[in-house]
Amino acid sequence: MVAEDTRKITYHLDRSPSGTGYRIGSTRHRGVPICVIGRPEVPRARLANGEWYRPPELEAWRGLIGKTGSPPKLHAVLHDEQRIIHLIGYESDAEFLRAASSLQRVTAD
Numbered sequence: 001m002v003a004e005d006t007r008k009i010t011y012h013l014d015r016s017p018s019g020t021g022y023r024i025g026s027t028r029h030r031g032v033p034i035c036v037i038g039r040p041e042v043p044r045a046r047l048a049n050g051e052w053y054r055p056p057e058l059e060a061w062r063g064l065i066g067k068t069g070s071p072p073k074l075h076a077v078l079h080d081e082q083r084i085i086h087l088i089g090y091e092s093d094a095e096f097l098r099a100a101s102s103l104q105r106v107t108a109d
Contacts, residue, residue, distance in 0.1 A: 005028050005029050006026035006027065006028055007026050007027050007028075008026060009025070009026045010023075010024070010025050010026065011023070014039070016039075019039065019040035020040075021037065021038055021039030021040065022039075023035055023036075023037050023038075024036045024037075028089060032089055033088065033089050034089030034090065035086075035088050035089060036085060036086070036087055036088075036099070037085070037086040038080075038083050038084070038085045038086075039084060040082060040083060040084075041079065041083055041084040042084075045084070047064070047066065047068075048068040048069070048075070049068065050066040050067050050072065051067045052064045052065070052066035053066070055093060055097065057097050057100075057101075058076070058097070058100060061078040061079060061080065061100060062078070062079040063076060063077065063078040063079070063100060064077050065093060073088075074090055074091065074092070074096070075087070075088055076090070076099075078103075080103075080105070085103070087099055087100070
């Protein structure tokens, strides 16, 4: 997750008709949730309304960062083959970029 102020980290597997997903989460100072959510990419899925932009550093991930919700909060979306990864609870582009660069693909043994 790459945030220095997180508390205990939890991990959940979610099963749905579209496949298996995961949620790795914690809370930050003042109880703000921070999480990484991965799930199968759904064709024709739409991003939440907001102001989205594509930093050059996330080009390999086809990644976007946006301000969504009310009040607006930062949210990043990364694409990895047939999965979509949401990064929620980070406070700056720099935190998103550090988190994205720390992600690693592992294969089952």
